[in-house]
Amino acid sequence: MIRQLDLILLIFIVICAIAAINIKDLMSAVIILGAYGFFMCLLWTEMGAVDVAFTEASVGAGIGTVLFIAAINKTSRRSKD
Amino acid sequence: MLEYILAKYNYWIYVVLMMIGLYAMMGKRNLVKKLIGMNIFQTSIILFFVSMGVKKGGATVPILMGDSHGHGEQLIQVADYLNPLPHVLMLTAIVVSIATTGVALATLILIYKRYHTLEEDEILAIRKEASAYKTLGT
């Protein structure tokens, strides 16, 4: 448990979350959501939850991003807000 | 006061993450944006639960060292290992959240095939127009 590393990772996570919901291009938003998932996985490794961290890295950040990209390829990429 | 902030600021950041997700689910009009907000919401709740199992003061990952058959003579102290119970429950929650996202994306593809847009207000306008046309026709 390193408090400074914890705080830096939490700030990165909040920045990624705000960017993911504010970007108009949906593909960029989904890629930033994947980056958010990997920062979350780093934070969990730092908290000692190793099993949760690699489940999140493979399932949440990997398969989730792939599903989102497949759905956006089948639909439209533009967004009004 | 500083001690109080240091003890509680983690919870406040989780609440901020939850607020971002909830705002994206309520205020944004694009359906993919709503899904992204739902993912952020779920991940913040999972982060809160995982952080409940943290023990300060030299606790390590809940994997026991030494003899794997449990016949070792080493003494296990509870304070030396993190709480494994939230990790187990949240392992289940992550997999369930990705299943939810998959079903939601399949529904999204169906909505796009039918209305050719993903904006909520345009879909509502098309539906209103169609229902008005139907009542006019009958």
Added chain:
Amino acid sequence: MKNWFKWISLIAVIMTGALLIYGTHDMPAWGDPNSPANSHVSPRYILEATKLTATPNIVSAVLADYRSYDTLGESAVIFTASISCLFLLRRIRKEKTSEDK
């Protein structure tokens, strides 16, 4: 019409967040080893899991042995989700082929 909805949702979100931050006043301090979540069920797992299941990883011992019915339910959820995805996306393909013919 578009903007007032966003403002109302922003106000609702801020009120929810203020309520939750007020609720953290009663939470135990972050990382407290003696908090209620750390002192009720999990000491039994930490002390006895390796002896009873011969698995050094406590998380997988609890996931697949103590709470295996929970994992069974989780796999039922994944099965339901995959089957519903299959049915939802199969309808599209049939419509497209009927349009082609």
